[in-house]
Amino acid sequence: MNKFTHFLGIDISKEYFDAVIILEGKKELNNHNQFANNAKGIRELRKWLKEFNATSVNTLVCLEHTGMYGKLVIKHLISYEFSLWVEMSLKIIRSIGLQRGKNDKVDAFRIAYYAMKNQEEAVIYKAPRKVVEKIKTLLSVRDKLIQYRGSLSRHTNELKSFEPELYKLAVKHQNNTIKGIATDLKSIEKQLDLFIKEDEILNTIYTQVSSVPGVGKITTLTLICFTNEFSMYATPRQLACYTGVAPFEYTSGKSIKGKPRVNNMANKKLKKLLHMCALTAATYDPELKVYYQRKVEESKNKLLVLNNVRNKLIHRICACIKENRVYKIREVA
Structure with a gap:
């Protein structure tokens, strides 16, 4: 017997999210509503769910990976002890088959229907620890700084061969920026080292992974972030x-x-x-x-x-x- 009787599909955008709930596992028994993507909107969602006796025990919530737009919804629903399934949008789209047309309401229904059909395969979302989220944010900032520094340097170096005068002008007005980026990158490296040192679990995983020859600090930390400390993948395959x-x-x-x-x-x-x-x-x-x-x-x-x-x-x-x-x-x- 399946654990869940109700299935909530959420389609999230920056300012609001659409929610469709399928009741008693029956496709035709569904209801739709739209809420603001903020704390107030999520409180209104809970009140709406109570109208259908949809609780954290009998309801499976499914939503797509949407980056930062879904963070607030995920955070609050986990705090209310709901079972969350955060799935790849491509898997949901391909499972539905040939479809004509789309809008936010239809997308929310399709997500709810996907959860209902595939509930036995549901992977309940486990929120990463705060330190892992901090590391992921710093790695993202680091990548952007390196890309920006590379973009500045490439453009200037191209001028060096063809327009020496313009090259000197460009160097003069970007040197401080490049130095500032270098300072920020060093600061990020120090903060990452501090996170590793202060957290016992993180330090253990980091030591084990980085002990493999060829695997450096950034690769190790990136693996830790994307696998949620190696909790998301059970096998090497x-x-x-x-x-x-x-x-x-x-x-x-x-x-x-x-x-x-x-x-x-x-x-x-x-x-x-x-x-x-x-x-x-x-x-x-x-x-x-x-x-x-x-x-x-x-x-x-x-x-x-x-x-x-x-x-x-x-x-x-x-x-x-x-x-x-x-x-x-x-x-x-």
């Missing part, structure tokens, strides 16, 4: 799929026999970071260096071999987390 490393078969009957390949649906940021880790590991880790060189000598594609190295790194990381230990470098005979 799941993490490899999420980061776009796991290859999938591509065949159909006798006519289509493609080579196994990775899927484009992945966390591109983590994939890029793991690629840099693989390059480092293939250069400095004795075991992976021998593996990489052997495969290349066998005429294997270098990118394919590097993807295999990424996969090995993920397996090492997950093993360290599962077994609660640091990685021990194995000697190559």
